[in-house]
Each structure stands twice: as structure tokens, then as C-alpha cells.
Amino acid sequence: MDMAYETLLVEIEAGVMSITLNRPDRLNAFTAVMLAELTLALDAAEKEEAVRAILITGAGRGFCAGQDLGDRKVIDEDIDLGASLEERYNPLVKRLRALPKPVVCAVNGVAAGAGANFALCCDIVLAAEGASFIQAFAKIGLIPDCGGTWLLPRLVGHARAMGLALTADKLEARRAADWGLIWQVVPDAELMREATSLARHLATQPTRALGLTKQALQASSTHSIDSQLAIERDLQREAGRTEDYREGVAAFREKRVPAFKGR
Structure with missing residues (x-):
């Protein structure tokens, strides 16, 4: 990547943009700089044709401890945390959810507060056995945010x-998977291998169709069956006009592995 980041490690390999939250001394807690850089990185991931999947994880022993309380004034009676959400967190959540490419999250340790919900905003979440999720907001007198x-x-x-x-109890990774909060739990030592393998597989798939699938599934929570059928009709029309659809059908007929280009 040409862009330099202060709080992230970003690299592209095998069609995957890997984004690592890189403030390990603070359990990768969010700052205004990190939130801005995450949005910039996701913008770059969408624009870069070579990127067909995104993998997000954390450096060190934690995934993300949520908002770094040392990064903002918290004593001022006139503080407006709603403005902080409107300016930083809400645009990031919307950006992540709307990204027309699959996003895999590898939760390598504790994911607390906004860090937990940021992870859950990703499309497929894998967690190490030693990871945990904590809706920590009640501990400091706040409500869950970041889409929680x-x-x-x-x-x-x-x-x-x-x-x-x-x-605000801790939810261990195994129970999070049992409850359907996340996709899969893997041994700690295998997390990045499994997550990278999954992201690289998704990077070989029909990217446009995966993006349309995300769009359809996210719309379903607020739609009637009739409305959702109309969305499926419209999005399937788009999918049916892609090069990858033609390649998929040709590969099926020719009994070979399809070579999707993401178009």
C-alpha cells in the first residue's frame, strides 16, 4: 500500500487486504485517528480492483478494547458522545456494512465495547478459543453503540x-459460537491460518455476487417477504449480467473449476 498508517498495519496479498489494528499496548483501543484510518483503509479496499476480500484482526493479545477513554474528554458535563458517534463510529459501521466485498474478522483476544460490535459488523467472524466478547458499556454508564x-x-x-x-458479562468464544453470535471458533494457534485461508478463498469467488448477497441479506431484517422477493429479483438481474455468472455457467457445463475475475 502506498498510504502510511499510524494505527494500522495494511497489506495486500493473494487478493486479500489484511487490516491489523495496531495499538497492542492499549489492546488496540479505538482513537479518533484509528477510526479515521479504518474508514480510509476500507475506502481503499473498495477502490482497489486487486482486493476482492478483506481480513481484519488485532495485534498482540487483544482484538480491540473499544474506545480509548484517554483519547477524549470524559469529565466535561457538556460532552456530546452522540456527536462522536455521528462523526466517527456511525460512518465506519455504515462503510463496513455497505462494502461490496466480503469482510472476514479474526478475533484474536478480547473484543470489548465498540470493539466487540465492530467485529460483529463484519460478514464472517472467526474467534480464537481464548477470545471473548464483552458489551462493556454498562460498566461506564453508557449504552451499546457501534451498531450493537x-x-x-x-x-x-x-x-x-x-x-x-x-x-456486561464476558461471553467466551465457544458460547458465542453456540449462540450464533459468530461463525466459528478455532484453536488460538490456528486462528490466522484459518482466517487467511477463508479470506483467500473468498477472494477467488464471484466478488460482485458476494456483494449483492450481502446487500440482500442485510435488507431482509426490515422487509416483508413480498419486498424481499422484489429485492432478490432486482439483485439477481444484476448478478445475471456479470462476467462471473457467465464464467460460472461455462465452468459448470465444461466440468471445470471456474476462474472468477470479480466482475
């Missing part, structure tokens, strides 16, 4: 979402 109040009920149901949010 939208994500949690849809992923684990109302009762579990409420319990996680109100108690």
Missing part, C-alpha cells in the same frame, strides 16, 4: 441481547 443495539437482537435474540447488554 441493532446487531445483538438479530444475532442472538432479544433475551440474550438484553442479558449481554445489561450485565
